[in-house]
Amino acid sequence: MSRLPVLKGTLDLLVLRALSWTPMHGFEIVTWLERAANGSLELEDSALYQAVYRLEERGHLEAEWGITENNRRARYYKLTVAGRAYLRSETKNWMRYADTVSSILTAAKDGASARATT
Amino acid sequence: MIRSGIPRLFRLAVRRRDRWERDVEDEIKLHLALRAEQLAAQGAAPDEAYREAVRRFGPLNESRARLLDAARHREQQMQRTEFFGDVRQDLSFALRTLGRQKGWAAITVLTLALGIGATTAVFSVVSSLLLHAVPYPAPDRVVIVEQEPSAGNNTGMHVSITPAPPIVNAWRDGNHTFETLEPYRSSTAALRTNGDPAQISATWILPSFVSFAGERPILGRLFSPAEMASHARVALLSESLWQSRYGGDQAVLGRTITIDDSVYTVIGVLPAALRTPSRGRTATDAWLPLDLSNKRLGLRVVGRLRAGATIGAARHDLDALSGRSGAYPPGKLPFVARISTPADLVDFREALLMLTAAVALVLLVACANVAHLMLSRTASRHRELAIRAALGAGRARLFRQLLTESLVLALTGAALGVFLGWIGLEALVALRPPSLVELVAARLDHTTLFVSVALAIASGVAFGVIGAVQSARHSTHESLKAGSLATSHSRRSDRLRSLLVVSEMALSATLIVGATLLVRSVVNLQDTDLGFNPSGVYAVSVTLPKSRYATPAARAAFRHELTSRLRVVPGIRDLAVAEVTPGSRSFAIGKFEVEGEAPSPASTETSYIDGNGVAPGYFTMMGIRLVEGTTFTDTSDAANQVVINAGYARSHWPSGGALGHRVRVAYQGNGTWKTIVGVAADAATGGPGSAPQAPMLYQPSGDSQYGTSVMIRTQGTADVVTPVRALIRSIDPQMTAPTIESTEQIVANSIAGPRFSMLLLTVFTLLALVLAAVGLYGVMAYSVAQRTREIGIRVALGAPRGAVARMVVARGVILACIGAALGLGGAYLGTRLIVKLLYGVAPVDALSFTTGAVVLILAALAACVVPTRRALGVDPIRAIRAD
Incomplete structure (x- = not known):
């Protein structure tokens, strides 16, 4: 199976998800994503940082400099309360959207009546 | 681990811009290093690992630029948020502290509000009355030009002489201190379109007045030079008259209207905003072409000074032109220009x-x-x-x-x-x-x-x-x-x-x-003490159209019919003809002389002597006490009887005995001697405040070609306005409605x-x-x-x-x-x-x-x-x- 490009808008969701357990720095987020997706997502590393900055600007993330296990200075990102709420509601929307789309795609020819909502 | 607090403190020490740029660089560097380490741990050669790390990161320069951009954007946004957050915090803190001291805060706010409120109200009045007194462009250079007696005047009032067309023409043609000088003349006029005549206010202007005032016709056109030269009877309506009489109909152009018995053709409509400088007076209803060749008109003049010209310079300029105009005897200038800003002329x-x-x-x-x-x-x-x-x-x-x-x-x-x-x-x-x-x-x-x-x-x-x-x-x-x-x-x-x-x-x-x-x-x-009894007294003034009351006999007949029929109107107790009605004054100009006495230095050829022409019954009717003597016993011109005011009599004949003396108002040595037959108490008919020391001469009323006025005293609260109007309409149905003024009101005002x-x-x-x-x-x-x-x-x-x-x-x-x-x-x-x-x-x-x-x-x-x-x-x- 070839690698999937990340759909527009879903990267933010994935980053928030990554940070929902614990604060991480950029590379940690990248490796977490790679591991969680089993290498099936195609993503330039720099795109992730862009997403992170965008989320920070919107107040979904907070950043602070900290020290890594190997004693290096790294910028750690943490979910804010607003970010957590956003993750919750957007996850729900995404699930409904994915369900709807897949139900349409897999339905019998005349039985398709579900409607896509985002 | 994250160490909060201390890094945050450090952050404040570094210049913000340097910091976030370096942050981005550091973050990229760390990422590449960690990725390379990860790849190396999986068995890649060190330089191969780094190249792969960069490849996965994306095109380095481009990505770096993109990230710097995103970071800058983020930084600006966060600064804004932080600022507003602080402001909100300050605000809510302020509200809480002020809330704890409600009384104190209320007094402070109220004090400020009262101060600002009073100032705002009064300054608004001052600004609209004194600073924006005329609605013309470049108002700071707009001035009103009149003339006044060069010798000053003794009335305590502002005496304004309206210059005649020859003077105004000399000013307009020769001056070098004005951008423009606009003569005009306003008057009430009788308008007849169809049916009842109505009294309107007409203003005679030159077409340039409209552009001077910064306006233009909203319909039709202005008077053409040919129309001005040929004295064509063309008229411009005011917007309000156009709306009220013609319902704003475009077809009004070319129609005819009758103003004061002359037929005019309507050629346009001027906006309601166009006004003469006399604000607050009735707005003009019809604008007519001003005839500057009629030497007998008295004109009002408004002008705009050239930038940099002073009022003093303008006055010298105009006076020199008046002297050369040929309107006055050589070397003599009886009247000089008086130039005021519109604000100078505001009452109050x-x-x-x-x-x-x-x-x-x-x-x-x-x-x-x-x-x-x-x-x-x-x-x-x-x-x-x-x-x-x-x-x-x-x-x-x-x-x-x-x-x-x-x-x-x-x-x-x-x-x-x-x-x-x-x-x-x-x-x-x-x-x-x-x-x-x-x-x-x-x-x-x-x-x-x-x-x-x-x-x-x-x-x-x-x-x-x-x-x-x-x-x-x-x-x-x-x-x-x-x-x-x-x-x-x-x-x-x-x-x-x-x-x-x-x-x-x-x-x-x-x-x-x-x-x-x-x-x-x-x-x-x-x-x-007003010296008379104003209660229930009204002045009824009628304008007589020149065309139908051309002869003294016709006017006398009208006066006779008016007074005799007014006398029987229920509610009217008494009446008397008076040429000057309460609230206005009329003067003879000249030297006041008492026969057989050296002329008083206080009175000169240009003194203003108050006078009124009244019927013999005027004093009784007005409740003016006769201190000495009687009212006129003979109203004929030959008898030359006069009643003078007590204020002057007292000051000139302190021990009494004014009766029988002869007085006159002399101009260049001429003037008829008149015999004092009575001394009347000083009557402040215009309301208290006027000085009674100066002479005031009552003479028997005579003929006036303009109109007539009658003072009436009414009984109680009976409405006399309606029956008097009806009466005058029944005498002459074509006459415009009379002016009926309450003297009580004038005194109160x-x-x-x-x-x-x-x-x-x-x-x-x-x-x-x-x-x-x-x-x-x-x-x-x-x-x-x-x-x-x-x-x-x-x-x-x-x-x-x-x-x-x-x-x-x-x-x-x-x-x-x-x-x-x-x-x-x-x-x-x-x-x-x-x-x-x-x-x-x-x-x-x-x-x-x-x-x-x-x-x-x-x-x-x-x-x-x-x-x-x-x-x-x-x-x-x-x-x-x-x-």
Whole structure:
């Protein structure tokens, strides 16, 4: 199976998800994503940082400099309360959207009546 | 692990821009390093691993630029959020602190609002009446040009001569100080379209007047040069007449209308905004071409000076042209140009300037009060501020917070003030004296709004700064020491506050003196013996169209029919013809001479001698007492009888005996001698205020080609206006409706102006006095609170209650006395400026000055009541134990 490009808008969701357990720095987020997706997502590393900055600007993330296990200075990102709420509601929307789309795609020819909502 | 706190502190030390750029670089570097390490751990060669890390990251330069961009955007956004967050925090803190001291905050806001409100209302009036007196472009160069007798005049009134066309032509052609000079002439006229005639207001202009006024026709065109040259009968309608008579129909062009028996063709419509400079008078209904070849017209002239030309230069310019015009005998200039700005001609100008000064004083009092309210508050908050400083609040942060508090107060005050100003302006318009018709047009103007809001913000900043400076001056350590109230600092601020209160008191005292003077003037005006009885008296004036009343016989017949039929109208008790009706005056120009006496140097060829032509029954009808002699016994021209006024008779023949003397008004040695047959009491028919010393000559009424007027006295409250109108319509159905004026109303109106200014000044004075009393109360209450311990000790040592009360009251009274002394000094200087507004009272009036002092001290005593009671209620045990 070839690698999937990340759909527009879903990267933010994935980053928030990554940070929902614990604060991480950029590379940690990248490796977490790679591991969680089993290498099936195609993503330039720099795109992730862009997403992170965008989320920070919107107040979904907070950043602070900290020290890594190997004693290096790294910028750690943490979910804010607003970010957590956003993750919750957007996850729900995404699930409904994915369900709807897949139900349409897999339905019998005349039985398709579900409607896509985002 | 994340270490919060400390890095955050460091962050503040580095310049922000450097920091976020370096952050991005560091983050990229770390990422590439970690990725390379990860790849190396999976077995890649070190340089291969790094190349792969970069490849996965994306095109390095491009990505870096993109990330820097995103970071910059993020940084700006966060700075904004942070700033607004701080502001919100400051605001909510300010609201909470102010909420804890609701009374104090309310007084401060109200003080500001009253000051700003009063100022806004009065300045709006001043701005619309004096600063924007004419609705023309470049209003600062617009002037009104008239002529006045070169020898001045003796009437105490502004005598205006309307120049004749030859003079105006000479001015227009030869001047080099005016951009444009526009002659015009206004008059009432009879308009007939179809059916009933209506009285309209017509103005004769040159077409250039319209562009001078910055307007253009909304329909049709202006008078063409050919029409002007051929005196064509063409007319432009006003927008309002066009709407009311023709319903705004475009087809009005080319129609004919009859104005004063001449038929005009309508060629256009001019906008309602086009006005002559005489504001407030009836708006013009029809604009007609002005005929400058008619040498007998009297013209009004409005002009625009060239940029840089002064009024003085313009006057010399015009006078030189008048001299060369050939209209006057060579070497003689009986009339000189008088050039005024539109604002100079506004009635009530002195009163407006006085009210402006008064309201400025009120504003000063309000500002002093707010300053001092802020000071006493900061004083009581020293400890709070010191604690917060000790807990690490930076000076800048504290400063900003005090500033926010002041601004919240100032802006609330400003908003309320603008509202009060709006209400005040509405009230001013509603209560306006009838002579001040222009006031109806007054609006809250933008400049005023801007100024008052700027004032509020400036005061907010200023008081915030005062508070902050004071708190900064105060050392933290000193404030935290228990009971350290009597420090040198608090004594200094105490002095500052006393100074503010003394100035408030002084300003109030000045205002009280001024208000008392005006009250006394109005009382004097009301108590003046008018010399006649105005109740139920009306003046009925009729204009006789020249075409149908061309001969004296026709006019006499009309007068006879009018008076004899009026006499039988129910409700009319008495009537008499009078050429000059109450509210107006008419003069003969010349030297007043008494036969057989050396001419008095006071009277010259250009003196104005009051006169009236009346029927013999006029004196009885008006209730004017004849002090000596009788009314006319023979009204024929040959008999030459005259009745003079008692004021002149008394001054010229102090022991009586005016009867039988012959007097005349001589011009260049000519004039008919007339025999005095009676002396009539001085009648102030235009309302009190005119000086009765000058001669006034009553002569038998004669013929006038313009019209006639009859004074009638009615019984009780019967409506005479309707039957009189009906009567005149029945005599001549084509005549326009008569003017019917109530003399009672004219007399009342003449007092309305002074009463209006008095009312306003009294309101402002009370305002200032209340504010000053609040200020004094604040100082007294604060000083009692400060001295609680001292008072407690005194009481414990056996001081009687009387002594404690005296101690408190004495301080208030001393402050009030200093204020009163300064204020009366100010009044001594200031009341000279309002001499013109006074009647029957000297500007330095003992009673008014005493009132100023007494009222002020009474207010001071009232302000001391509560603090004194508080001082008397001090419990010595608790006072000594406290702290």
